[in-house]
Amino acid sequence: MLRIAVQSKGRLFEETMELLEEAGIKLNNKKRTLLVPAKGFPIEVLFLRDDDIPQAVATGVADIGIVGENEFVEKNEDATIVKRLGFSTCRLSLAIPKDEDYQNLGWFEGKKIATSYPHILKQYLQQSNINSEIHVITGSVEISPSIGLADAIFDIVSSGGTLVSNRLKEVEIVMQSEALLIATNHLPGEKQAILDELIFRIEAVQTATDKKYIMLNAPEEKLDEIIGVLPGMKSPTVTPLATKGWCSVQSVIDDESFWAVISSLKSLGAEGIIVLPIEKMIL
Missing domain, CATH: 3.30.70.120 (Alpha-Beta Plaits)
Structure with a gap:
């Protein structure tokens, strides 16, 4: 039995469930619990918070997982990227109040930046030789400048609508993100065989898209x-x-x-x- 960790709610959850169903992975229990076995395929689905999935896979709590690239890079856990899945695309960007005059990255020197992705942001600022104060926050990062908590934000951007509604503008794209299929290192042979079959089914679905x-x-x-x-x-x-x-x-x-x-x-x-x-x- 292969255990796959997936996000428990949100857009990534919906798109993951759609992919698994199209690949013939149907869950036994319509009323979702933490761990649900599939019908007709040796796999069970473990529902977790998205930011818990990289660690769960790296430590072997789950054999494989589907997670956003942004979370995988941020958590920096020791797991293997098996396949890029091409859905749930977004980007991690720096954004500032829309009325600010922005010329280049130098604007961020000495500024306070609110984010839920401090690891990625710290690496980016160091590579760019920018000294900023990183303020770690969970939840609604985009309201931070308007309440005086930070000068700018570093967060996920999809359509950009949330930025506009909070009078922010995107000024630097730091990384692109998509859903990844990741696996714990050194899967036993019988589990690797199940994973290979799952990848075969996923590729058959994606090729037809x-x-x-x-x-x-x-x-x-x-x-x-x-x-x-x-x-x-x-x-x-x-x-x-x-x-x-x-x-x-x-x-x-x-x-x-x-x-x-x-x-x-x-x-x-x-x-x-x-x-x-x-x-x-x-x-």
């Missing part, structure tokens, strides 16, 4: 041009139709280029275009 399966009828005289528009994972599948001079073409396209591809296909005479979502993709 933002991709569409497309089927269409194409005139044979335009087939080479249509294939040029529709490269598949190796090449499109082409099948002759009962109607002479026509064939069926099947392929996979990226969602980003979807409308441009459809327009090109129609201009080349493609008909009966059918587009389907892809749930999983095994390469």
Whole structure:
């Protein structure tokens, strides 16, 4: 049995649960408790605070964990990054009152900065040769300048809406962050095998993200041009139709280029275009 630590609430929790469900990991207990086994897969889910996950994995309380890169770097625990997951993206940034005149990092010299990430901030300031006072705070860091607790803040930024509502502006991006799959060092062989299977399933889900399966009828005289528009994972599948001079073409396209591809296909005479979502993709 492999134990995975995940965040107990918030956006990372929701996106992690969605990923696990798509990978076929369904929990036995709908009423969430601290430790919940899965159905049909040898894994159990341990729900923790996000900042407790790195230590839980490093000490072997959990075998693996899904955690924000910001928390993993801040806690600086001895665990291994197994896979970058690409969701729950954000950034750690320095922000100051919006009316301040900001030219460069020198503005922070001698200033007091409120943050929940003192380790990352200290390293950044040292590398930049800036002497600032770091004020560690949990909770609503963004209100610190308005109540006179600090001159600036160092905190997570996603959309930037929270900064705007607190009359702050982002002036320096220190690091980008995303969800990570981490593991304790030296997993036993049987647990490593379970982890390998889990990674295989996650990659199948992620490969299918933002991709569409497309089927269409194409005139044979335009087939080479249509294939040029529709490269598949190796090449499109082409099948002759009962109607002479026509064939069926099947392929996979990226969602980003979807409308441009459809327009090109129609201009080349493609008909009966059918587009389907892809749930999983095994390469």
